[in-house]
Amino acid sequence: MTAKTELSSWPDFSAEDFPLLEQSKLGHLGSRTWVKSPGGGQSPYSPRDTGHYAHSGSMDLSLEKLMSVSKLADSGVRIEMDLDAVQADQGEGGNRKQKRRRVAANARERRRMHGLNKAFDTLRSVIPSNNNKLSKYDTLQMAQIYIQELSELLIGVVKPEGRGGSRSGCTSPLGSFSPEPRECGGVFFPSSHFID
DNA sequence: TAGGCCATCTGGTCCT
DNA sequence: AGGACCAGATGGCCTA
Numbered sequence: 001m002t003a004k005t006e007l008s009s010w011p012d013f014s015a016e017d018f019p020l021l022e023q024s025k026l027g028h029l030g031s032r033t034w035v036k037s038p039g040g041g042q043s044p045y046s047p048r049d050t051g052h053y054a055h056s057g058s059m060d061l062s063l064e065k066l067m068s069v070s071k072l073a074d075s076g077v078r079i080e081m082d083l084d085a086v087q088a089d090q091g092e093g094g095n096r097k098q099k100r101r102r103v104a105a106n107a108r109e110r111r112r113m114h115g116l117n118k119a120f121d122t123l124r125s126v127i128p129s130n131n132n133k134l135s136k137y138d139t140l141q142m143a144q145i146y147i148q149e150l151s152e153l154l155i156g157v158v159k160p161e162g163r164g165g166s167r168s169g170c171t172s173p174l175g176s177f178s179p180e181p182r183e184c185g186g187v188f189f190p191s192s193h194f195i196d
Numbered sequence: 197t198a199g200g201c202c203a204t205c206t207g208g209t210c211c212t
Numbered sequence: 213a214g215g216a217c218c219a220g221a222t223g224g225c226c227t228a
Binding site for chain 1: 200201202203204205206207
Binding site for chain 3: 101104105108109112
Protein backbone atom coordinates (compact mmCIF):
# COMPACT_ATOMS: atom_id res chain seq x y z
CA MET A 1 0.00 0.00 0.00
CA THR A 2 1.33 3.38 -0.90
CA ALA A 3 1.27 6.49 1.20
CA LYS A 4 -1.09 7.99 -1.32
CA THR A 5 -3.64 5.28 -0.89
CA GLU A 6 -3.29 5.43 2.87
CA LEU A 7 -4.00 9.12 2.88
CA SER A 8 -6.74 9.03 0.32
CA SER A 9 -9.40 8.89 3.01
CA TRP A 10 -8.24 12.11 4.63
CA PRO A 11 -10.71 14.96 4.49
CA ASP A 12 -10.07 17.89 2.20
CA PHE A 13 -8.43 20.94 3.73
CA SER A 14 -8.15 24.43 2.44
CA ALA A 15 -4.83 26.22 2.33
CA GLU A 16 -5.83 28.19 5.41
CA ASP A 17 -5.73 24.98 7.40
CA PHE A 18 -1.99 24.76 6.91
CA PRO A 19 -0.26 27.83 8.26
CA LEU A 20 3.08 26.15 7.69
CA LEU A 21 2.48 26.37 3.97
CA GLU A 22 2.31 30.10 4.37
CA GLN A 23 5.46 30.12 6.50
CA SER A 24 7.31 28.31 3.79
CA LYS A 25 6.56 31.09 1.37
CA LEU A 26 8.38 33.63 3.48
CA GLY A 27 11.76 34.68 2.31
CA HIS A 28 13.45 32.81 5.06
CA LEU A 29 16.55 32.18 3.04
CA GLY A 30 17.22 35.85 2.82
CA SER A 31 20.26 37.12 1.04
CA ARG A 32 23.13 36.49 3.38
CA THR A 33 26.65 36.42 2.19
CA TRP A 34 29.26 34.39 3.95
CA VAL A 35 32.93 34.65 3.39
CA LYS A 36 35.15 31.83 4.45
CA SER A 37 37.96 32.98 6.62
CA PRO A 38 41.22 31.12 7.07
CA GLY A 39 41.38 28.90 10.11
CA GLY A 40 37.63 28.93 10.46
CA GLY A 41 35.53 26.64 12.56
CA GLN A 42 34.08 23.26 11.88
CA SER A 43 31.81 24.39 9.10
CA PRO A 44 33.45 27.01 6.94
CA TYR A 45 30.14 28.15 5.47
CA SER A 46 27.81 27.62 8.36
CA PRO A 47 26.00 30.68 9.67
CA ARG A 48 25.94 28.86 13.00
CA ASP A 49 29.51 29.84 13.68
CA THR A 50 29.25 33.46 12.73
CA GLY A 51 32.46 34.38 14.45
CA HIS A 52 34.41 33.03 11.54
CA TYR A 53 32.67 34.99 8.82
CA ALA A 54 32.67 38.41 7.39
CA HIS A 55 30.00 40.04 5.32
CA SER A 56 30.76 40.56 1.67
CA GLY A 57 30.19 44.26 2.12
CA SER A 58 33.81 44.54 3.14
CA MET A 59 34.99 42.54 0.18
CA ASP A 60 37.60 43.60 -2.29
CA LEU A 61 36.13 44.46 -5.67
CA SER A 62 38.48 42.15 -7.49
CA LEU A 63 37.09 39.32 -5.46
CA GLU A 64 33.60 40.58 -6.04
CA LYS A 65 34.01 39.65 -9.70
CA LEU A 66 34.58 36.07 -8.79
CA MET A 67 31.56 35.68 -6.62
CA SER A 68 29.19 33.01 -7.70
CA VAL A 69 25.67 34.29 -7.84
CA SER A 70 22.74 32.00 -7.57
CA LYS A 71 19.10 32.76 -7.64
CA LEU A 72 16.74 31.19 -5.16
CA ALA A 73 13.11 31.08 -6.06
CA ASP A 74 10.96 33.70 -4.33
CA SER A 75 13.75 34.83 -2.09
CA GLY A 76 15.62 37.30 -4.19
CA VAL A 77 19.23 36.86 -5.12
CA ARG A 78 21.69 35.11 -2.88
CA ILE A 79 25.29 36.00 -3.36
CA GLU A 80 27.81 33.53 -2.18
CA MET A 81 31.49 34.15 -1.98
CA ASP A 82 33.49 31.04 -2.42
CA LEU A 83 37.23 31.22 -2.16
CA ASP A 84 37.47 27.73 -3.53
CA ALA A 85 35.87 29.05 -6.69
CA VAL A 86 38.58 31.62 -6.92
CA GLN A 87 41.18 28.91 -6.65
CA ALA A 88 39.32 26.86 -9.23
CA ASP A 89 39.43 29.79 -11.60
CA GLN A 90 43.12 30.08 -11.08
CA GLY A 91 43.67 26.39 -11.73
CA GLU A 92 45.57 24.87 -14.61
CA GLY A 93 44.19 24.11 -18.08
CA GLY A 94 41.81 21.15 -18.32
CA ASN A 95 41.26 20.87 -14.61
CA ARG A 96 39.78 24.32 -14.37
CA LYS A 97 36.37 23.53 -15.78
CA GLN A 98 36.10 20.35 -13.76
CA LYS A 99 37.06 22.18 -10.59
CA ARG A 100 34.56 24.92 -11.23
CA ARG A 101 31.82 22.38 -11.70
CA ARG A 102 32.76 20.67 -8.45
CA VAL A 103 32.77 23.94 -6.58
CA ALA A 104 29.41 24.86 -8.03
CA ALA A 105 28.04 21.47 -7.07
CA ASN A 106 29.34 21.94 -3.54
CA ALA A 107 27.59 25.28 -3.29
CA ARG A 108 24.35 23.79 -4.54
CA GLU A 109 24.66 20.96 -2.07
CA ARG A 110 25.20 23.43 0.76
CA ARG A 111 22.12 25.37 -0.25
CA ARG A 112 20.16 22.18 -0.55
CA MET A 113 21.17 21.07 2.93
CA HIS A 114 20.43 24.52 4.34
CA GLY A 115 16.95 24.25 2.86
CA LEU A 116 16.58 20.85 4.39
CA ASN A 117 17.69 22.16 7.77
CA LYS A 118 15.26 25.04 7.48
CA ALA A 119 12.53 22.52 6.93
CA PHE A 120 13.67 20.66 10.03
CA ASP A 121 13.54 23.89 12.02
CA THR A 122 10.04 24.57 10.78
CA LEU A 123 9.01 21.07 11.72
CA ARG A 124 10.58 21.43 15.18
CA SER A 125 8.70 24.65 15.73
CA VAL A 126 5.33 22.96 15.43
CA ILE A 127 6.16 19.87 17.45
CA PRO A 128 5.45 20.15 21.15
CA SER A 129 8.58 19.59 23.15
CA ASN A 130 10.39 20.93 26.14
CA ASN A 131 13.04 23.53 25.57
CA ASN A 132 15.88 21.32 24.43
CA LYS A 133 16.35 21.16 20.68
CA LEU A 134 15.35 17.87 19.12
CA SER A 135 17.86 16.14 16.92
CA LYS A 136 16.88 15.51 13.32
CA TYR A 137 16.14 11.91 14.09
CA ASP A 138 14.03 12.78 17.11
CA THR A 139 12.26 15.50 15.14
CA LEU A 140 11.14 12.97 12.57
CA GLN A 141 10.09 10.50 15.24
CA MET A 142 8.12 13.11 17.14
CA ALA A 143 6.50 14.39 13.97
CA GLN A 144 5.34 10.90 13.18
CA ILE A 145 3.82 10.54 16.62
CA TYR A 146 2.30 13.96 16.59
CA ILE A 147 0.70 13.49 13.19
CA GLN A 148 -0.60 10.12 14.21
CA GLU A 149 -2.14 11.53 17.36
CA LEU A 150 -3.70 14.44 15.53
CA SER A 151 -5.12 12.24 12.81
CA GLU A 152 -6.58 9.92 15.41
CA LEU A 153 -8.20 12.86 17.10
CA LEU A 154 -9.45 14.05 13.76
CA ILE A 155 -11.20 10.85 12.81
CA GLY A 156 -12.58 10.34 16.29
CA VAL A 157 -10.78 7.09 16.94
CA VAL A 158 -9.41 8.30 20.23
CA LYS A 159 -11.99 8.26 22.97
CA PRO A 160 -11.61 10.60 25.96
CA GLU A 161 -11.33 7.81 28.53
CA GLY A 162 -9.63 5.33 26.26
CA ARG A 163 -6.62 7.33 25.16
CA GLY A 164 -3.85 4.96 24.27
CA GLY A 165 -6.14 2.01 24.62
CA SER A 166 -5.19 0.68 21.25
CA ARG A 167 -1.51 1.02 22.09
CA SER A 168 -1.14 -0.48 25.48
CA GLY A 169 1.48 1.31 27.50
CA CYS A 170 1.62 4.24 25.14
CA THR A 171 0.72 7.73 26.23
CA SER A 172 0.17 11.00 24.50
CA PRO A 173 3.19 12.68 22.94
CA LEU A 174 1.82 15.94 24.20
CA GLY A 175 3.34 15.30 27.59
CA SER A 176 6.99 15.56 28.53
CA PHE A 177 9.67 14.73 26.03
CA SER A 178 13.13 13.30 25.93
CA PRO A 179 15.00 11.37 23.28
CA GLU A 180 15.76 7.66 23.33
CA PRO A 181 13.38 5.87 21.06
CA ARG A 182 11.40 2.82 22.00
CA GLU A 183 9.05 0.69 20.04
CA CYS A 184 5.35 0.76 20.68
CA GLY A 185 2.61 -0.69 18.53
CA GLY A 186 4.96 -1.27 15.66
CA VAL A 187 6.02 2.35 15.63
CA PHE A 188 9.34 3.56 16.96
CA PHE A 189 8.73 6.34 19.48
CA PRO A 190 11.16 8.48 21.39
CA SER A 191 11.16 7.44 25.03
CA SER A 192 9.51 10.72 25.91
CA HIS A 193 6.38 9.22 24.49
CA PHE A 194 6.15 6.97 27.49
CA ILE A 195 5.45 7.54 31.11
CA ASP A 196 7.39 5.20 33.30
C1' DT B 197 38.00 11.43 26.45
C1' DA B 198 34.34 8.93 23.93
C1' DG B 199 30.21 9.32 21.66
C1' DG B 200 26.52 11.95 19.50
C1' DC B 201 25.32 15.33 16.35
C1' DC B 202 26.17 18.20 12.71
C1' DA B 203 28.07 20.66 8.31
C1' DT B 204 30.58 20.07 4.42
C1' DC B 205 32.92 17.73 0.63
C1' DT B 206 32.80 14.33 -2.77
C1' DG B 207 31.65 10.98 -6.29
C1' DG B 208 27.95 8.40 -8.16
C1' DT B 209 23.34 8.07 -10.17
C1' DC B 210 19.16 9.69 -12.11
C1' DC B 211 16.45 13.09 -14.41
C1' DT B 212 15.37 17.07 -17.44
C1' DA C 213 25.36 19.25 -19.91
C1' DG C 214 23.85 20.52 -15.73
C1' DG C 215 21.05 20.13 -11.61
C1' DA C 216 18.98 17.34 -7.82
C1' DC C 217 19.49 13.80 -4.78
C1' DC C 218 21.95 10.45 -2.10
C1' DA C 219 25.30 8.16 0.86
C1' DG C 220 29.99 7.72 2.62
C1' DA C 221 33.94 10.11 4.54
C1' DT C 222 35.87 13.63 7.31
C1' DG C 223 36.45 16.73 10.91
C1' DG C 224 34.66 20.16 14.48
C1' DC C 225 31.80 21.14 18.54
C1' DC C 226 29.49 19.79 22.67
C1' DT C 227 28.32 17.10 26.66
C1' DA C 228 28.35 13.35 30.03
